Amino acid sequence: MNPEQRVSWNGRKANRNLAKHGISFLVARSALRDPAIRIWPDIDHGDAYDRTVMIGMDVHARLLFLVTEDGTIRVISARRATKREEHACTTGTL
Numbered sequence: 001m002n003p004e005q006r007v008s009w010n011g012r013k014a015n016r017n018l019a020k021h022g023i024s025f026l027v028a029r030s031a032l033r034d035p036a037i038r039i040w041p042d043i044d045h046g047d048a049y050d051r052t053v054m055i056g057m058d059v060h061a062r063l064l065f066l067v068t069e070d071g072t073i074r075v076i077s078a079r080r081a082t083k084r085e086e087h088a089c090t091t092g093t094l
Helices: 011-021 025-033 083-091
Strands: 038-041 051-057 063-069 073-080
Touching (some): 011 025, 011 073, 025 073, 051 083, 063 083
Antiparallel strands (some): 038 051, 051 063
16 A cells, blocks of 8 residues: 555545444554555455455554445445454455
8 A cells, every 4th residue: 555645535434434333434544554454356346346355454453444445545444354354364365
C-alpha cells in the first residue's frame, strides 16, 4: 500500500461499522500501513464491484479485515479478523 494514497469512506457507513464492529474507519486506516498487510481480490463480490479484501494490523495491535472498493482506497468495512482469516494471513491463502 502506498501510505501517501488518499483513503476515503462514506460517513454513514463508517458510523454503522463502528456501531456494529467497534472499529472506526479512521483507526482502521492505520492497518493499511502495515508492512505485512495481505491483499486479495474479493471473489465473493468481484463480479459486481471492484473490491479488494485486506488483512493488516492496526495501531492498537488488532488484526483487522478490511474491504475496499473502486480501485481506490475507499473503506467499506472493517472488523477484527476471524480465526480463519488470521490463519490466511500466515499462509497467504484466503
